[in-house]
Each structure stands twice: as structure tokens, then as C-alpha cells.
Amino acid sequence: MVSVKADHFSLEQIHMSGQCFRMSRLEKAGEGKDASLTNAGTYEVIAGRRYLQVTQQGEDCVFHCSDGDFEYFWKIYFDLENDYKAYISRINPRDSYLLAAAELGRGIRILRQDLWEMIVSFLISQQNNIPRIRRCIENICRGYGERMTAPGGEEYFGFPEPKALAGLEEDALMGCNLGYRSKYVVRAARSVASGELDLDRVREMSCGRAREELLKLFGVGEKVADCICLFALHHLDAFPVDTHISQALAVHYKKGFPNRRYRGFRGVMQQYIFYYELHSHI
DNA sequence: GCGCAGGTAGAGT
DNA sequence: ACTCTACCTGCG
Numbered sequence: 473m474v475s476v477k478a479d480h481f482s483l484e485q486i487h488m489s490g491q492c493f494r495m496s497r498l499e500k501a502g503e504g505k506d507a508s509l510t511n512a513g514t515y516e517v518i519a520g521r522r523y524l525q526v527t528q529q530g531e532d533c534v535f536h537c538s539d540g541d542f543e544y545f546w547k548i549y550f551d552l553e554n555d556y557k558a559y560i561s562r563i564n565p566r567d568s569y570l571l572a573a574a575e576l577g578r579g580i581r582i583l584r585q586d587l588w589e590m591i592v593s594f595l596i597s598q599q600n601n602i603p604r605i606r607r608c609i610e611n612i613c614r615g616y617g618e619r620m621t622a623p624g625g626e627e628y629f630g631f632p633e634p635k636a637l638a639g640l641e642e643d644a645l646m647g648c649n650l651g652y653r654s655k656y657v658v659r660a661a662r663s664v665a666s667g668e669l670d671l672d673r674v675r676e677m678s679c680g681r682a683r684e685e686l687l688k689l690f691g692v693g694e695k696v697a698d699c700i701c702l703f704a705l706h707h708l709d710a711f712p713v714d715t716h717i718s719q720a721l722a723v724h725y726k727k728g729f730p731n732r733r734y735r736g737f738r739g740v741m742q743q744y745i746f747y748y749e750l751h752s753h754i
Numbered sequence: 755g756c757g758c759a760g761g762t763a764g765a766g767t
Numbered sequence: 768a769c770t771c772t773a774c775c776t777g778c779g
Contacts, residue, residue: 490760598761604777605760651775656762693762714760746760 474535474542480557482579483515483528486550489580489747490602491703493593493609494518494631498525518613519549520586521630523622536624551581551706559740564733569724570741573748580743582708587671588664589631590704591689594696595656604649611648612637612657637661656691663689679707702739711738716749 487495498514512529524546525536535542547553560574596608609631616632637645638661645654663669669689674682679701686697698712711729713721721729734741 594760597759599759599774600761600776601759601778646775649776652773653775691762695761699760712760715758716760750760 474537474539476533476535476552477531478528478533478552479531480578481528481531481533481550481552481581483526483533484513485577485579485747486581486583487515488751489577489743490750491743492517492583492585493602493606494613516626518628518630520589521618521620523620523626523628525624525626549584551584554581556581556740559737562734562737563741564730567730570744573744573752574741576752577744577747580747582706582740582743583703584706585704586631587675587700587704588634590700591660591664591686591692592631592657594699594703595660595689595691596650596653597699598653598691598693598696600653608648608650608653612645612650615648634661634664638665653691656689659690660692675705679705679709682707683710698739702742708737708739709735711742714746716746717742720745720749 483495484497486492487497495515495517498516500514512527514525514527517524517526522541522545524541526546527534527536535546537546556578560578563570563574565571592612593605593609597605600608610629613629613631616636617629618632620628620630622628637658640658640661642655642658645657648654650657660669664671669685674685677685682705683694683697683701686692686700687694692700695712695714698710701707701710702712711717711731729738729741731738
């Protein structure tokens, strides 16, 4: 168990920001509606083959893991060392829209998630909704991932390795409710398993080169490539434009988003806008 | 029943 | 270089 003070950090907001599809609030007796009001709760997070329970009450976070796992994995995963207040302070004081978005989502962090898992997750995300994306990924893990037991005894499924999916028929994952995205995932698994796409090399690449490389995958377009760059490779300048962002830009940034001003951390601003568009709606 | 949900590939101008 | 459309599925 590791206890830390985490100022302006919110598991709930990270959960609701829709960047991580294997994070869920654990329903415990006695934690009803009140819990969300005080920003308190316990979440279960599965990342690749790892499992974590983490509890937050206000600024106090308790990670239910060893010191080593916290220091060398989860602290990095949650980007706890990064100063997001510094990003927010760079917002144009006259941009009331972005100020409001950042204020609402100030507890968001850009996670450092597994590359392969993000490739699959965002292949599935296209023309889809978040609840179903979660179900699709859970189905894939249950069907093809390894059954694991956490130190605390919890049973869960790790995310399947490329090898485990590469041998499937292209439409096999329709059984996991992926629909037409099945062939995208199977073909991506083949590309990685065959070495055609070297994930370790992609990790070493610049944002632009990584994006270029990811775009070669069947089913990966600009938006999905940007999501992978942002949520797996932690290229904070990546700025995925989906339907929500596109609409927000059309309303609030008719002259275009101020890319110059936010260069280097545009992806953080993207998340504030995305979160705001999804969760501030009246 | 119909449109939409964190888009993309492929065909047609 | 654009614009248009089909595409699985489930929820309002």
C-alpha cells in the first residue's frame, strides 16, 4: 500500500475522460451517490497484464500495491510527477471557454498506457460509443487474454498479446461484438506479430514518425493514430480531432485552434475540451 | 424505426 | 485533392 497526496488529481475524471477503457469504479456497500460528490471512491485499473486497486478521498490516494510497483509503474502510468497546473496556467486568460474546460477537468491526467492495448482500443473506438467500447475490450480479454489472479486474490483477464489474435480469421472478433472492426484488429495483430510493425521501435520514434508508422495499419486513420500517440506514447502534442472536438472547434475556434500557443501540450488541452463537451452538457 | 456513437477505406468526381 | 458512402451493433 502506498499513500500519496495528489493535488488536482481525480480518478473519477480520468475514468470519465474516456482514455482508459479498463478502469471501473468498484461498488462497495455504503458508497452510494455521496461518494461522487466528495470525489471519493475505489477504482480497479487493468493495464496490460497488471491489476491495481486505488482509492481516492480528496487529495489522499492509496495505491494498493508494493512500493516498487508504485515507483516504477503506477506513478509513471498516472503521470503523477507531471505538473498539469503549469499547463493550465499557460491558457490564454481571455479564452473563457478553455479556462472553463480546464477548470472542470483539472484532475485529468494523460495516462501512459500500453501501446498494443491502445492500438486495439482505438481501432475499436471508431464510430462507436464508450460503453460498447468497454464491453468489446472486456470480451476480447475474456476470450483471448490470460486469466490472472491479483495479489489480493481478484480474478481478471490480461490484455491478449498480438500473437493470441494474429492467427484468427478476420471476422473472428465479431463474436466479441467488434462488428466491422474485427478485421482491423486481427490485421493489426498480424502486422505486429510478424514484425512488420515493431512496437519497440515505434516507442523510440518522434511523434510525427510514430504517427506515420501507425497510419500504415489497416483501420488506423489520423484520429486513431493521434489517440495512440497521446494515450500510449505520451506525445502530449498529439491532438486527436473527433466529432466532439471538431464541433467544439467550429463553435469556439472559428479561426482555428491556437496551435502555436499550446505547442508541446495540445493533447492536454484536447482532453480538457473533450471532457468538457461530454460532461458539462447542462 | 431511425439516427447516432472518440472514423476509415475505397470508390467516384 | 476533395466529397460520398458503407460499415457492425445497441441504445435513445
